[in-house]
Amino acid sequence: MANRFVTLKDILAARERLQGISRRTTLEPAEFFSQMTGSTVFLKLENLQKTGSFKLRGAYNKIASLGKDAGKGVVAASAGNHAQGVALASSQASIPATIVMPEGAPITKVERTRSYGANVVLAGQGYDDAFRRAREIQRETGAVFVHAFDDPLVIAGQGTIGLELLEDLPEVEAVLVPIGGGGLISGIACAIKEQRPQVQMIGVEASGAPCMLEACRIGKAHELASAQTIADGIAVRRVGDLTFEMVQHYVDQIVTVDDEEIAWAILMLLESAKLVVEGAGAVGIAALLHKKCDLYGKKVAVILSGGNIDVNVISIIIERGLVKAGRYLRLRTIVTDKPGSLQKLLSALATGGANVISITHDRIKPNVPLKQAEVEISLETRNAGHVEEIVRSLEQMGYVLGILK
The missing domain is CATH 3.30.70.260 (ACT domain)
Incomplete structure (x- = not known):
């Protein structure tokens, strides 16, 4: 499947593999946010997925497809959520896993990854540094590399969210999806646009790490000089080649939100929806609350992609959100x-x-x-x-x- 577009057939096959593995997360109506924004808002609760984020879907779909290729184990790079997905998926398949995470990765994400049985290596200051070290380990050991986003099987796994969303809300008019490397929005957009091409697909990036927006601006994947944001799950300097092509094909609009806007969204989700959501998972609500796109009067689904937020960080983010409000x-x-x-x-x-x-x-x-x-x-x-x-x-x-x- 390397270097080719993911298809709806691939996503349907991924759903079969994920039966009994990932949760079918609920799509909750959000009256508070509907009143605030003038849209009819629904929240897709991937923050309540196993391992606390959507990443299990893609990781398991990839690892379950390896067969004999997994004899030397798997290796991956992650800021935290993909790490936990790969660790859990590989443990269920009895495959050894080595995960490279940035030295500054949240402690909770590191410890949870280890708790699933993976060998964790800390290297570099961000995802991209960890990625380079993981590639080195892959060459040294011959293990299979499980990319966090630029892999068709991983993208197909994430696309199962789109299938569930359309089944639960067939009349949806717009979907807001976080963008880091682009795997999540590529899968969801494919699943939805192939069935309902009129649905508006909107990607949301942190303004401190707008790698997909920059790639679309210049017409090719390009590495940013830095990626600085409280949304560590989407602090990526370079999008994938495949995800860039899929975003160009399926995604209608990309917007950005700054850290203050993200902090306020986290606070609103915690206080008004009683949901714990990490920075990367809150960017869609941040974009909606700050009117980054015109969705007034529309039925809008927002993907809350993860809830793995460090308890030591959440107090800082809440304080920033309180100041903003x-x-x-x-x-x-x-x-x-x-x-x-x-x-x-x-x-x-x-x-x-x-x-x-x-x-x-x-x-x-x-x-x-x-x-x-x-x-x-x-x-x-x-x-x-x-x-x-x-x-x-x-x-x-x-x-x-x-x-x-």
Whole structure:
């Protein structure tokens, strides 16, 4: 199947292989997001797939097709989700697996990959560095390389999501799909466009890693100088040759979202839909919320591709999302170091309806004048308008404020 377009027949065959292996994830109506956007929104919950992402589908379809070729095991490169998919698939097939992951890969993804029995090698600063090291190991050992996205069998496995989506929502008008290397959107777009060519397929990339958008702009796969985004699952510098061709053929539009927009989407999914979704999985909702494409009044399916987010990172992302939504404010000011000064400031904040989360009062900093004290306060606020009201009120009282990021 190398170097040829995936077909609907390939995707149907992949579905047969995946029977009893992958979950048929639900397609949930999302009233909150429908009200916010004016679209009728449905969420495809691949964050609840086995291993926490869609990657098991493609990895298993590839490994289950190897037969005698797998005698020396498999090797793969991954930022985390493909790693877990390959590890679980190879363990079920009793095939040894070596997975190369970036040195900065989330600890939870590394440990879960090891828990499935794979040998994990940490190398490089990102997916592309890990990919090069994995290729070296493949040449040294003769193992079969299981590409994260640029492989027809992997793409066909991911395409089974499109089959399920059309069966559950045949009247869908647009589908928003995350793009990293392009394997997910290639499979889904093929499955849907071959049956319903009028459905609008929209890819969403992180603005810090727009490798597919750049490839489409210049007309060929091209390696970016860097890929920096909180959405580590799609932090890819170069798309695949096959996925690039399939995207050109099947995908109608590609848009980008920045890290602040992604953080806010993660927060909204957590708070309003009660869903834990990683950065890569939240880009579709981010694009919808920030109106990156005109989908008003349409029935829209959004692929939540994964939920493997590090618990140490999620607090940072939530804080960034709260700041974006005007729900969290940190400020610094100077007060007179005498009884009642801090009380006066806190009373003003209480009158303004802000809830104090934490406060630091420091009168011995070298840059703080004698008889004065520096106060840093973290506040819970309602929205951006509420933040403006609080800042304006305090400034009118004579406080000189510094807004902390």
